[in-house]
Amino acid sequence: MDLWNWLExxxxxxxxxxxxxxxxxxxxxxxxxxxxxxxxxREGELEAMTEEEHRG
Structure with missing residues (x-):
């Protein structure tokens, strides 16, 4: 067996x-x-809260 077989x-x-x-x-x-x-x-909830703050 050669090196390539062992690596495989x-x-x-x-x-x-x-x-x-x-x-x-x-x-x-x-x-x-x-x-x-x-x-x-949780990340999606934080993004939604951030968007509401920027709109309001």
Whole structure:
């Protein structure tokens, strides 16, 4: 086996690890926070308040 094969296997292994980490983090976040918190947009609320102040 040459270097390129080893690099290819290493890239696939890293890809699998990152994918597994993303799934674990997704499940952890989903179980820690309610759907309302995850879908709220605090930044959007702040922008709306700022726009109202500039208009008024």
């Amino acid at each position: 296997y290493a890239a696939w292994a890293l890809s699998a690890l990152f994918g597994l980490y993303m799934v674990v983090d997704w499940l952890k976040t989903d179980s820690s926070y309610s759907e309302d918190v995850l879908t709220s947009s």
